[in-house]
Amino acid sequence: MKIAAWAKQAPVEARENQDLPAMKVGSRQHRNSMAARALSVACRVSVLAALAWPMVQAPALAGTAGLPAGLPELPSVNMFSQRDTRSGLALHGYDPVAYRLQRRAVAGDPAYEIVHEGAVWRFTSAANLEAFRDAPEIYAPAFEGFDASGVALGRAVETDPRQFAIIGTRLFLFRTPENRLNFVENSALLQMADGNWNKVARSIAR
Numbered sequence: 001m002k003i004a005a006w007a008k009q010a011p012v013e014a015r016e017n018q019d020l021p022a023m024k025v026g027s028r029q030h031r032n033s034m035a036a037r038a039l040s041v042a043c044r045v046s047v048l049a050a051l052a053w054p055m056v057q058a059p060a061l062a063g064t065a066g067l068p069a070g071l072p073e074l075p076s077v078n079m080f081s082q083r084d085t086r087s088g089l090a091l092h093g094y095d096p097v098a099y100r101l102q103r104r105a106v107a108g109d110p111a112y113e114i115v116h117e118g119a120v121w122r123f124t125s126a127a128n129l130e131a132f133r134d135a136p137e138i139y140a141p142a143f144e145g146f147d148a149s150g151v152a153l154g155r156a157v158e159t160d161p162r163q164f165a166i167i168g169t170r171l172f173l174f175r176t177p178e179n180r181l182n183f184v185e186n187s188a189l190l191q192m193a194d195g196n197w198n199k200v201a202r203s204i205a206r
Contacts, residue, residue, distance in 0.1 A: 090119035091173075094161040096139045097128035099171050105162040116140075141171045143197055144204075148172040149179040152193040156204050 090096075098106035108122025112129045115121075116136055123129040132139045141164075143151045150157030159173040163180045166172075167190065174180040183189050 088120045090116070090121045091141070091145060091161045093122050095123045095128055096121065096141065096171070097131050098124055099164055100139065100166065101128070103166075105164060138169070139171070141173050143172070143193065144201070145173050146200070146204075147175040147179055148193050149174060149183045149189060151197055151200050152183070152189040154196050154200060156200050 093108055095106050095108040098104065098108075106124050109124055110122065112123040112126055113120050114123075114129060114133060116132075121132060123132065142148060145159060145161075147157040147159050157175050159175050161173060163174040163177055164171060165174070165180055165184050167184070172183065174183065
């Protein structure tokens with residue numbers, strides 16, 4: 001405020017002292033110019049501070065995964081990979097052996113991991129890990145973990161590892177409970193999925 005008042009008064013003083021020596025007039029003009037520059041800089045700083053304030057105050061958005069702690073979020077529909085691209089986890093960290101032994105989806109333990117076909121598989125115990133290591137073709141899900149009902153329709157759709165069904169000796173995963181129920185109740189869909197799998201597999205980004 002003092003700078004602004006001085007800047008307004010300075011030209012008046014300059015007019016009142018027109019008879020002062022040229023050196024003094026020049027000195028006042030110089031001070032007037034410096035005051036104007038200072039006022040301009042102060043205004044710019046104030047504007048920039050006002051613009052920056054909403055950005056500093058804006059809260060960060062947080063997403064929710066809906067999965068047990070430590071597991072990655074579920075992928076969006078039509079993401080072409082059974083393996084989570086950020087963590088490298090197969091089945092998003094669920095134990096493939098537990099589906100058969102415990103008849104439910106169980107999150108694996110990072111202490112029990114192996115790499116199989118480029119993905120990291122987690123298990124709840126050393127025994128489950130060894131069982132998978134000895135016969136991965138038995139415990140790995142059909143259609144590389146993609147939604148079986150989607151494969152029946154000729155599409156590769158990522159799954160929610162909590163939605164599963166064991167039919168005969170095979171483990172199938174699904175995106176939604178509706179997809180699971182439809183596939184279980186309609187045996188023709190299994191034949192369609194088996195027939196379409198080779199074509200669907202070729203469309204998947206590796």
